Each structure stands twice: as structure tokens, then as C-alpha cells.
Amino acid sequence: MLKLHYNLEKLSMGLVGAIIAVASVGGLVEIAPLFTIEETVVIPDDLRPHTPLELAGREIYIREGCYACHSQMVRSLADEIDRYGPYSLAAESAWDHPMLWGSKRTGPDLARLGGKYSDDWHVAHLINPRSVVPVSIMPAYPWLVQPLDTDLLEDSLATLARMGVPYDEKMITSAEGDALGQSRPDSDGAAGVRTRYGEELAVRLFDGDPGRLTEMDALVAYLQSLGTLTGAPYDLPTEGAQ
Incomplete structure (x- = not known):
């Protein structure tokens, strides 16, 4: 031999x-x-798809290369569970195209980021990371205050629907209005987006500016959604994780 x-x-x-x-x-x-x-993959009953605003934020997240430094996958290791929360399930990414699990962690994992920090914190962090984390090596993104282009949202939802994401016809045709409604809690559109995506949906002024819809609104909405689209990971036992 x-x-x-x-x-x-x-x-x-x-x-x-x-x-x-x-x-x-x-x-x-x-x-x-x-x-x-x-x-x-068994998809949890409570898993919801991203809203149009969150989906726009996800595209900005990809465009700016955030996935190159941040993973979105908590592994089933005790120290990771202690730091980040329940380990990630494949079902959580069932409607992500592409999935953003990643393996590079120049910055922390973001799989359970939603609700960890306030919207104001995220806005300050994205404009100047050193203002809230003095030792941060993350680049600044001051241009995110520019207006959000919503022209392709309807087409994006329609494409994802063809790939199996459960967007119905009303969700697709209401995409632009829902993006604006999610960032305007006092508007008529706020009730509509909650009807389509759930009463627990975060509807608020993500960037703090009621005057316009910005890329900052979209990206902060997306970051605040991470780890909140289903409660399935929190229903699993974590004892004995290796």
C-alpha cells in the first residue's frame, strides 16, 4: 500500500x-x-420575513461590506452562548437570500443584536464608532443619512416571493408605503405595516428624523430585527452545550 x-x-x-x-x-x-x-429544515410557525424597510437595510448592510467583519451565527459553544445568547438555528435563515452566517469576526457576532442597544446608540455608532466605543476599529458611515431609494423594493419582494419567501400580493404592492410607514409611527401607513408583519413589529423613528426616510432608518431597522424574527432559539435548552 x-x-x-x-x-x-x-x-x-x-x-x-x-x-x-x-x-x-x-x-x-x-x-x-x-x-x-x-x-x-423545519420552519418555525412564528418566523416572519423581513419588512421592506428591514430588507432595504439588509441590502445596505451587504453593500457596505458589514458581513466581512461580522458573522451572524452563534455556535453551540458554551462561551458563545454566554456572550451572545442561544445558538443559531438553520431555520432562522430559511428566507435569507443570501444567508449571512459568515465566519470572520473582526467585530462581534450580530445574530442576537436586536434590542441590545437603542436606536440612538446605533445611529451614533454608525456615524462615528469611536463616539460610543473608543477602541473601535470600525469605519464610519456618515453618508447613511442620505435619502433611501425605495424604487426597487416592490421588485425585490416579488423576486423573493418567487424563491419561497412568504410575501403575498398585498405585501408586494405595499412595499414602498410599508417602508415609510414603519419609520413613521404616527402615520396612516404604520397600522398597515403592523397588519401585514405583526403587531409586535418595531415601528418608530429609527434615525430620529421625522422629516425624511434615510438609509440610516433602513440599516438601524435591520440591525434591530436581528434575532427577533422568531422565538424558536429561545425555546431550546442550552444546558450541556459543548
Whole structure:
């Protein structure tokens, strides 16, 4: 056997072929059975999709490269659970396209960020991180105070609906109005967005400015939604996590 391996090492292409063959067997054993399982992820009954405003914030989060420094996946390790909260479930990301689990943590994990800090804190942190965290190495994002472009929200929801996200026709056609309504608690649109996405939905002036809808509104709304779309992770026991 050793002689065979020694001779194989002399043939670079043969060695590459053998590596591919062995890796393929492992891949087939791991992946092939998933195609025979009708459903691999059980979606919680209370899981809601992102609102149009949160979805716009998610796009800004991706655009600005936030995922490169922040993961959104709490692993089932005792120290991570102690720091961040319940470990992440695959079902939480069932309607995320793409998912943003990540593995790089230049900054802390954000999977359970929602409600941890106030909106004012997030606004100050995004405009000048050192104003609230003196040792922060995070870049500043002062341009997020610019108006939010909502023209593509309806198309975004329609596309996600075709991919299985449970946006109905009313949610899709109301996307622009719902984005504005979620950031205007005293407006007529506030009741509509709550009707479509739940009475517990956060509806408020996320950036503190009632005069206009900004990218800051969207991003803060998204950050405040992280870890709040379902209560499933909080129903799981955490004792004995390794």
C-alpha cells in the first residue's frame, strides 16, 4: 500500500485524480441523502420575513461590506452562548437570500443584536464608532443619512416571493408605503405595516428624523430585527452545550 502511494506521488495528475475521487465519495455520502429528504429544515410557525424597510437595510448592510467583519451565527459553544445568547438555528435563515452566517469576526457576532442597544446608540455608532466605543476599529458611515431609494423594493419582494419567501400580493404592492410607514409611527401607513408583519413589529423613528426616510432608518431597522424574527432559539435548552 505504501509503495502504491509512493508511486502515485510521482504522478501529479494521478494524485490529483485520487484526491478528487476520495473527496467525491465523501461528498456523495454527506450530500446525496439530502435530496431524498422531503424537508431538511423545519420552519418555525412564528418566523416572519423581513419588512421592506428591514430588507432595504439588509441590502445596505451587504453593500457596505458589514458581513466581512461580522458573522451572524452563534455556535453551540458554551462561551458563545454566554456572550451572545442561544445558538443559531438553520431555520432562522430559511428566507435569507443570501444567508449571512459568515465566519470572520473582526467585530462581534450580530445574530442576537436586536434590542441590545437603542436606536440612538446605533445611529451614533454608525456615524462615528469611536463616539460610543473608543477602541473601535470600525469605519464610519456618515453618508447613511442620505435619502433611501425605495424604487426597487416592490421588485425585490416579488423576486423573493418567487424563491419561497412568504410575501403575498398585498405585501408586494405595499412595499414602498410599508417602508415609510414603519419609520413613521404616527402615520396612516404604520397600522398597515403592523397588519401585514405583526403587531409586535418595531415601528418608530429609527434615525430620529421625522422629516425624511434615510438609509440610516433602513440599516438601524435591520440591525434591530436581528434575532427577533422568531422565538424558536429561545425555546431550546442550552444546558450541556459543548
